[in-house]
Amino acid sequence: MNRDFRQIRLEGVTRRFSDAGRAAFNAVSGLTLTIERGEFIALLGPSGCGKSTALNLVAGLLPLSDGSIWLDDERIDALPPEKRGFGMVFQNYALFPHMSVVRNIDFGLRMRGMPAAEIRRRVADVLKMVQLIGQENKLPGQLSGGQQQRVAIARAIVIQPPLVLMDEPLSNLDAKLRLETRSEIRRIHRDLARTTIYVTHDQEEALSLADRIIVMIDGVVQQIGTPQEVYSQPANLAVATFMGYRNLLELDVERSDGERVTLTGPDVRLTGTRKLPLPDGRAWVAMRPEEMMVGDGAGSANTIAVRVDAVEYCGRDSLLDLRTASGHRLHVRATGDYAAGTQVHVHVPVERALVYPQA
Numbered sequence: 001m002n003r004d005f006r007q008i009r010l011e012g013v014t015r016r017f018s019d020a021g022r023a024a025f026n027a028v029s030g031l032t033l034t035i036e037r038g039e040f041i042a043l044l045g046p047s048g049c050g051k052s053t054a055l056n057l058v059a060g061l062l063p064l065s066d067g068s069i070w071l072d073d074e075r076i077d078a079l080p081p082e083k084r085g086f087g088m089v090f091q092n093y094a095l096f097p098h099m100s101v102v103r104n105i106d107f108g109l110r111m112r113g114m115p116a117a118e119i120r121r122r123v124a125d126v127l128k129m130v131q132l133i134g135q136e137n138k139l140p141g142q143l144s145g146g147q148q149q150r151v152a153i154a155r156a157i158v159i160q161p162p163l164v165l166m167d168e169p170l171s172n173l174d175a176k177l178r179l180e181t182r183s184e185i186r187r188i189h190r191d192l193a194r195t196t197i198y199v200t201h202d203q204e205e206a207l208s209l210a211d212r213i214i215v216m217i218d219g220v221v222q223q224i225g226t227p228q229e230v231y232s233q234p235a236n237l238a239v240a241t242f243m244g245y246r247n248l249l250e251l252d253v254e255r256s257d258g259e260r261v262t263l264t265g266p267d268v269r270l271t272g273t274r275k276l277p278l279p280d281g282r283a284w285v286a287m288r289p290e291e292m293m294v295g296d297g298a299g300s301a302n303t304i305a306v307r308v309d310a311v312e313y314c315g316r317d318s319l320l321d322l323r324t325a326s327g328h329r330l331h332v333r334a335t336g337d338y339a340a341g342t343q344v345h346v347h348v349p350v351e352r353a354l355v356y357p358q359a
């Protein structure tokens with residue numbers, strides 16, 4: 001197998017499941033994607049959207065129902081996992097509980113019959129990389145969750161795999177460790193200069209780690225883009241909703257002028273920006289709570305009159321629960337003191353009110 005591949009290509013990769021008592025369905029449907037050597041790819045989507053299935057298809061732990069996987073010109077989707085030689089890191093670490101840190105890490109190398117001196121050298125290298133020097137002889141049960149996950153990462157990278165696959169590796173860690181381990185994963189990826197596919201349901205993880213994000217919903221890729229693109233220009237309403245555009249208003253299209261669209265409702269009139277063609281009639285406006293501004297000045301453009309329903313203090317700012325006279329609910333982040341019951345206005349920049357056709 002070509003360990004120095006330039007690209008890994010997925011073409012129409014599909015996995016169908018048929019459970020007893022449930023109609024057959026595609027957990028992953030027509031996944032087509034080219035990953036360049038050295039890239040850090042995040043596969044992002046809500047729980048149950050098919051992320052783990054997709055990763056297991058790449059690893060060879062599940063057979064494809066349709067499609068193909070290629071390393072440059074070599075088709076690899078019929079190869080067993082050990083022939084692909086990818087490194088896997090799972091959510092639950094999957095360490096051998098009765099083996100020491102070193103034994104867990106060098107297991108794969110011993111299985112391959114590598115000479116002892118070479119094994120010692122490689123293990124010493126990865127122990128340094130994951131910062132576990134001094135912990136060599138402990139058992140997994142004697143380590144913290146973060147340390148155990150670093151053993152799992154060491155075990156995956158010690159075989160020097162051309163591709164590292166990680167399935168929600170941080171989800172069992174507490175908030176502080178999650179942040180630390182996240183930076184470690186990014187550093188290790190850079191140091192190794194290998195390719196990584198990282199599965200997560202956490203937008204922030206994907207945004208902070210990845211060169212490119214693949215957003216998947218219900219087994220179907222919705223968008224492939226840089227973190228900036230996925231964050232600020234979601235491809236459709238479903239991606240916008242998943243990416244934290246919590247404020248969704250269904251309104252009547254009054255006027256379209258290129259990308260500019262003006263929409264109206266009983267007590268709302270907004271101009272926003274569209275990327276997709278809009279049918280006549282109704283459309284959705286999606287806005288982030290942190291991209292709307294609260295003020296008391298009525299009359300300025302693109303404002304909505306609202307009443308403060310509730311204030312949730314968050315430290316650096318507050319999350320305001322707002323309601324228009326006709327009952328549209330909005331959430332806006334704001335600094336300053338606002339009391340429930342007050343009348344205020346919220347403003348949104350035209351380019352940050354994204355307009356989408358009906359879902």
Ligand SMILES: Nc1ncnc2c1ncn2[C@@H]1O[C@H](COP(=O)(O)OP(=O)(O)O)[C@@H](O)[C@H]1O
Binds near residue numbers: 052
């Ligand atoms: N072995 C299986 N048999 C039947 N259905 C499965 C199997 N594995 C996963 N599924 C279903 O496929 C869908 C995607 O699952 P999964 O890939 O685990 O999602 P994610 O990792 O994004 O949470 C879910 O509806 C899940 O219930």
Ligand SMILES: [Mg+2]
Binds near residue numbers: 051052053167
């Ligand atoms: Mg999963």
